[in-house]
Amino acid sequence: MRNSKTLRRCMMAAFALLVLPISVLAAQLPGYGQLSGSVSGSEPGVLPVVYAYNTDKDVGYTVFVVNGKYRAVNLIPGEYDITIRPAVEQLEGFTSQSEQRTVAADQSVSVDFAIKDIGLVPNYIGGYPAEKCDRDYSDCGAEIVSYDEAYPPGPGRDVMERTCLGCHHVQFFPYNQVRGYPGGRAPQDKDTWAMTVDRMHQRVEGAPAGKASYFKTELLPPIDRDVVIDYLAENFGYDAPPRLVELESEAELDLEALEKAMFIEYIYKEDPEKYPTWPWSHNVTFDADGNVWNAYTGCCIIRTDPRTGDATAFEDNGGGSSIEVDQSDGTVWYSGDITRENGGGSSPGKPRSTVKHLDPETGLVDNWVGRPSNTQIFDRAGNLWMTTDGITKWDRKSNSLMHWSVPVLRSGPYGIVVDSKEKVWFADHYTSGMTRFDPDTEEFTFFRLTPEEPTVMRRPGIDSKDMVWVGTWASPNREVDGRNIGGALYKLNPETGEVMERRLGIEHSSPYKADADPFDNIWVTTDNYMSKYDQVADKFTHYPTPTRSDTLKTTITREGVVWFMYRNAGKFAGYGATSVALYPDKDKMTTLAAYHDEESGDFLSSKYKGPKPPKVTGTDMYAFAPRNVREYEAWAIESGLPGPDDEAAEGFVDPKEKDGDRY
Numbered sequence: 154m155r156n157s158k159t160l161r162r163c164m165m166a167a168f169a170l171l172v173l174p175i176s177v178l179a180a181q182l183p184g185y186g187q188l189s190g191s192v193s194g195s196e197p198g199v200l201p202v203v204y205a206y207n208t209d210k211d212v213g214y215t216v217f218v219v220n221g222k223y224r225a226v227n228l229i230p231g232e233y234d235i236t237i238r239p240a241v242e243q244l245e246g247f248t249s250q251s252e253q254r255t256v257a258a259d260q261s262v263s264v265d266f267a268i269k270d271i272g273l274v275p276n277y278i279g280g281y282p283a284e285k286c287d288r289d290y291s292d293c294g295a296e297i298v299s300y301d302e303a304y305p306p307g308p309g310r311d312v313m314e315r316t317c318l319g320c321h322h323v324q325f326f327p328y329n330q331v332r333g334y335p336g337g338r339a340p341q342d343k344d345t346w347a348m349t350v351d352r353m354h355q356r357v358e359g360a361p362a363g364k365a366s367y368f369k370t371e372l373l374p375p376i377d378r379d380v381v382i383d384y385l386a387e388n389f390g391y392d393a394p395p396r397l398v399e400l401e402s403e404a405e406l407d408l409e410a411l412e413k414a415m416f417i418e419y420i421y422k423e424d425p426e427k428y429p430t431w432p433w434s435h436n437v438t439f440d441a442d443g444n445v446w447n448a449y450t451g452c453c454i455i456r457t458d459p460r461t462g463d464a465t466a467f468e469d470n471g472g473g474s475s476i477e478v479d480q481s482d483g484t485v486w487y488s489g490d491i492t493r494e495n496g497g498g499s500s501p502g503k504p505r506s507t508v509k510h511l512d513p514e515t516g517l518v519d520n521w522v523g524r525p526s527n528t529q530i531f532d533r534a535g536n537l538w539m540t541t542d543g544i545t546k547w548d549r550k551s552n553s554l555m556h557w558s559v560p561v562l563r564s565g566p567y568g569i570v571v572d573s574k575e576k577v578w579f580a581d582h583y584t585s586g587m588t589r590f591d592p593d594t595e596e597f598t599f600f601r602l603t604p605e606e607p608t609v610m611r612r613p614g615i616d617s618k619d620m621v622w623v624g625t626w627a628s629p630n631r632e633v634d635g636r637n638i639g640g641a642l643y644k645l646n647p648e649t650g651e652v653m654e655r656r657l658g659i660e661h662s663s664p665y666k667a668d669a670d671p672f673d674n675i676w677v678t679t680d681n682y683m684s685k686y687d688q689v690a691d692k693f694t695h696y697p698t699p700t701r702s703d704t705l706k707t708t709i710t711r712e713g714v715v716w717f718m719y720r721n722a723g724k725f726a727g728y729g730a731t732s733v734a735l736y737p738d739k740d741k742m743t744t745l746a747a748y749h750d751e752e753s754g755d756f757l758s759s760k761y762k763g764p765k766p767p768k769v770t771g772t773d774m775y776a777f778a779p780r781n782v783r784e785y786e787a788w789a790i791e792s793g794l795p796g797p798d799d800e801a802a803e804g805f806v807d808p809k810e811k812d813g814d815r816y
Contacts, residue, residue, distance in 0.1 A: 210462035280680030280703035309384020443746025448473025535761030568612030624664025
């Protein structure tokens with residue numbers, strides 16, 4: 154922390170308001186307002202933001218205060234709460250201030266602030282608010298302690314850093330309370346810790362055919378197993394108080410870049426009486442009309458017009474760890490089975506779905522029954538590829554699902570993308586690598602990326618040169634100059650196998666998604682930041698997000714606007730579904746609408762020009778074709794794992810062998 158800085162008092166707050174006609178700026182669109190002002194009393198090392206919240210539309214604008222000034226453009230007219238507050242992930246703060254004003258179309262509102270009470274503030278690592286828990290818990294507070302206090306040095310910590318922290322966030326173990334993902338876990342005693350450790354490094358009895366343990370057994374020899382179990386029981390036992398690991402250093406920020414930037418967040422607040430479980434946003438995408446679609450897990454699918462802030466909820470369609478709009482017909486595909494009735498799993502009395510297909514015009518939804526999917530992406534032929542417990546394809550021509558099991562130990566397919574050669578790539582989650590699937594030959598090729606294992610990889614991206622990018626959401630503890638620098642961004646050259654690693658420079662960072670914009674910058678989501686990696690300059694630019702939260706999948710417009718969502722802000726900070734846009738340069742805005750870049754994977758379905766699929770009828774769909782049962786069985790046996798159950802495979806005919814045709 155900046156121990157050299159002491160608590161300082163500044164001048165009392167002042168507020169001034171002036172309404173003027175808007176000057177001519179390239180960024181300012183007709184029919185919208187503008188907000189600007191001066192801020193006094195700040196000091197070097199303090200980063201204020203101004204948050205303007207439209208109470209009529211539930212739309213918020215966030216801009217950074219740089220050199221005592223701020224400016225927000227293209228505000229939807231309405232009544233506003235205007236607040237100055239510290240940016241997230243800072244070690245110095247001040248007292249927030251708010252005022253209410255009206256912002257009219259084609260008018261400029263000027264609001265000046267004076268900051269007071271600047272001083273050191275306790276802060277912690279991670280993207281979820283510590284002061285609130287979910288609706289069933291009244292007190293989920295926690296003490297903020299140093300990393301060494303939370304994880305006392307010794308052999309037990311060495312084992313944890315080599316194994317457990319390769320997959321779990323640094324806050325997962327010390328919080329020690331039941332809480333929504335990824336904030337906590339149920340308290341455990343020594344016996345339950347022993348069961349947990351064994352489940353991680355040994356293959357669980359009754360596991361699905363061909364499935365291995367979460368990480369290699371040899372990484373945890375018997376002597377280390379006993380050491381780590383004792384350590385877990387002693388430091389994270391049943392009665393251990395909830396703690397949070399302290400934030401000790403701030404990320405290096407580029408104030409010139411922050412001065413240009415602006416966030417706009419569109420919030421949909423569900424009825425808490427109707428949805429007793431906390432929903433959270435997981436993924437956004439765009440349709441051909443410039444609307445933004447949000448997969449609001451546990452509640453509904455949300456369509457928002459960013460030009461007006463108007464939102465439409467398609468209720469009783471909760472789920473959606475991924476969502477894609479078919480650009481050829483406007484229908485919406487999304488995954489997930491989380492429902493408001495049970496908070497998870499399939500709906501009571503209904504078969505579990507692989508993917509769901511919504512027709513916005515009728516509101517009808519087809520439920521494709523089978524293995525639950527995580528992520529979807531279209532190819533140029535209009536087929537939809539999904540990660541499940543393998544990979545699954547909705548084949549447009551036959552209107553059926555095809556499935557392949559993945560012959561890679563600990564694969565756990567997660568994020569999925571399609572390159573320019575129509576090869577399908579997916580993150581293997583627990584394998585510290587990526588796998589490429591060739592739809593023509595049906596062959597899998599695995600690429601190891603990280604020098605250590607286990608590491609967790611979630612959502613990859615591909616740039617214009619077909620370089621594959623992915624981040625490690627968690628990784629074994631690694632220090633540079635005495636500072637933990639967390640997860641990393643990796644680039645894979647598929648032609649040479651060469652791998653490049655770049656650390657984000659954010660303490661205990663957890664990169665979730667890597668995504669290329671139209672200019673081949675790589676945008677990385679991590680707790681409390683949206684980070685841009687400039688390939689030419691070989692440097693990161695970090696943008697603190699408007700509120701503390703973990704951020705998940707990005708979707709980037711043809712103009713380079715980065716859309717994402719908050720997850721735990723919605724769950725713990727009183728938000729609803731959030732669809733958030735980061736404009737890296739607000740003076741280059743030409744529209745508030747969101748359109749896919751024509752070369753992006755999300756736009757590939759627009760290149761399909763064939764007949765439309767059958768109409769959505771609101772029924773359960775069952776057409777399903779396993780593809781590589783025999784090959785996978787042979788691989789599993791060769792790898793020393795139980796193969797598919799004989800009874801399940803009995804009478805099965807490989808579709809590839811049926812009359813020489815492919816489904």
